[in-house]
Amino acid sequence: MSDDVENNTSYDYSSYYNGVIYDSFSPCSNTELVDFGRVFLPTLYSLVFVLGIIGNGLVVCVLVKHRNQTNLTDICLFNLAVSDLVFVVTLPFYAHYSMVGHWPFGDFMCRFASGSHNTGFFSSIFFMVVMTLDRYLVIMHTKKVAKYRTLRAGFALTAFVWTLSLCVSLPAILFTKVTNESNGLSCNYEPENKAWRLYNIFTMNVLGLVIPLLVMIVCYSRMIPILMNMMSTKKHHVVRLIISIVVAFFLFWAPYNISLFLEFLKSPAISGDCDSEANLKLSITVTETIAYTHCCLNPIIYAFVGQKFMGRVLRMLRKWVPGILLPSAREFSDSSHRKSSFMSRTSVTSNLIM
Template identity: 30%
Template sequence: MTDVYLLNVALADVLFVVGLPLIIYNDQYDWAMGTWACKLLRGIYSVNLYSGMLLLACISADRYIAIVQARRSFRIRSRALVYSRVICIAVWLCAIGLSIPTFVYYEAYSDKTSFDYVNDIDIAMNPESTKTEAVGSHKVCYFKFEGNETAQTMKVLVPSLQVAVGFFLPLLVMGFCYSSIIVTLLRARNFQRHKAVRVVMAVVLVFIACHLPYNVSLLYYTAVMFDTRDCHVEDSIMMALTITETLAYLHCCLNPFLYAFIGVKFRNHFCKILEDLWCMGKRYIYSRRSSRVTSEFYVSKKSTEGSNNEASSFTM
């Protein structure tokens, strides 16, 4: 079951990493790809966020069943492939459902409030220009609502769901499962138990270190969203969100090392694949060289035989 979960986690992380450069490019160049790209890229980001976190919770639950409930889990794990596929489909459907507001309400539109205020002195120095012309337009990809009630509801609901389902729920599942696993490993008489405990602790601590600062910042920003505050306070909050969100992005790149490369079997198979690829590459290069040498030898031999044919009638 864990292999199926890891495959889906890898798929979610790869989709996120592929879409992230496009999001960065559009943010830097006034969202040049339009509304549909805005909805698609932001929606994919949201789906991968939820699915990745929920799948990590599924991995921890699977390890809990395999280690803590080993005797009772034989019947469950005997049909592991069926259960894991059903659970993964349910996780992806849940992630898509939670991302529906992002697909619906995100749009690319001109936001003039993101520019610095043009004061009356600047306009007085150039009377022919208006304030609108001085400010200009800047396309952003963000929520756009028709009414204030919908805006207030969605601006609170979306980040609240992200914090609750995308962080606290997986954190609770991982905390319970991995704490039980640590207790079970400490009771076992196995010389490798301390290494396994260190791996479990690393998985939990990295998850908390990457995602806790961003979710705390997002929760605070949601709580004070409609309060009146100074501009420098708003700038500080947005800067904290940017830095902590970047730290949360890093977890996608750490997942392969935490969940795959630590395992001995995976490392051995991965090294075997690299060795096979290296051998195939060497064989391909050698075959190309040998075929080129053979063809050159064959051409030179034919030319020699041709000259001999012209020189003597006894040449076979």
């Protein structure tokens, strides 16, 4: 009897071939995205690398040359430039990785590049926050904080920020590894469970965008009325610069963080839609590269806008490259700096900050 039942039992597998289940589990082709990345990423990464090295390298060279005049602002600016350099030196590895489609540098360099990439990113963000808070305290509580803005405080802040950045980036070092894929060796972030992916999204969005942006908005919104009441011919220029710092930071980093957050939140239905998945990956690729270019703007925003600092840069360039056509360094001399309330060496007003 049981044999008859077993022989007469039939199983309907038609649902597996009606197109619904098959389509939902069929792999999406990312050939177009890979081809786009092979051209777009190496080009943009190389451009960001060159501009980042030149701009931040000049900042480091100028501050090292004038290290005998170092103060707290210079220490923060120096570390901001070093953070951006640590960040951009990893880009040639990722540019080559995007171009050839596999990771040829081994497991150690995979972890090292990932760790440097993340440490440079977070330390750059954290030093911008420190500089914002420093400006705020100097403008709002000038007399109270003057005695605390010492070199010792600067070195202590430096050690704290770099240690914090390294600790935040530690999972990227531990869980990034070389894996053997169908198209060759890949260097990917492969955490043990979903909790570490949630940690990665949390640090990128909260520590890398939300908190720094809130600090900038709160501090600068309280500083602007004070600056507007100052008797200065360039107070509007300073206010515009402050606004540009916040707007640039938001415009360059917010799209990338939003794209990462959407990728983390995507549902199975969305992930099964090849068009949506391709568009999301494309948006991450494009917004990531745009965000990386922000490190090229840091020297312009935080250093080169100052007359005194710009004068030092011009004098150094004239010494290194004789005959180069540059504006006269006298236009950016130290004496002219005293006549300006514009930000010098990342300070909002030289008389208050320096």
